[in-house]
Amino acid sequence: MPIKRNKRFHAEVATSSLSDIMFFLLLFFLIISTLANPNVIKMTLPKSKNNEKTNKQLISLSVTEEKRFFLDKQEVPFDQLEKELLTKIGDNKEQAVVVRIPYNLQVQDLVDVLQIGVKNNLKFVIATSASK
Structure with missing residues (x-):
């Protein structure tokens, strides 16, 4: 008789x-x-869809396509830009600087x-332009 396994x-x-x-991986x-x-540069980027206005006094830094730098509509050579910017800001490190740079310049110019x-x-x- 064969034995069957259950x-x-x-x-x-x-x-x-x-x-x-x-989980460990x-x-x-x-x-x-x-x-x-x-080494990532941290910065706040405004939304281009929103049109926000602020009452804060902002410093404007504009760069033209010819790589000329203007600090509040006053032309400044790049080698003196840091010194002039620190003079404008003074002790108020909370003050923001708005950078206006053309879209067709190289990323290295912005960096x-x-x-x-x-x-x-x-x-x-x-600074960005409003999207349509």
Whole structure:
């Protein structure tokens, strides 16, 4: 008389340890991604759809397509821009500087201007035109 087994063999893969490994990998990549770009220039960007007006006194820094720099409508050479900007701001480090730069200039031209603000811990805002 043949003996029959009541339990049949089922192929099975243990996945309980896989969820732990995935959790640790997720944590690892989240931590590494936050440390990847420590040299990012932080700046507030205004929304072009909104037309916000402020009562604060702002300093205007304009750059022309010929790379001429104007600080409140007064032309300043680039090598003296940092000194003149710090003189205008004085002790009021909370005052914002509005940067108006043409869209067709290179990104490096904008970064050169923004590095002055990062170096001196100033607040820079890039002006945008309203979208239609």
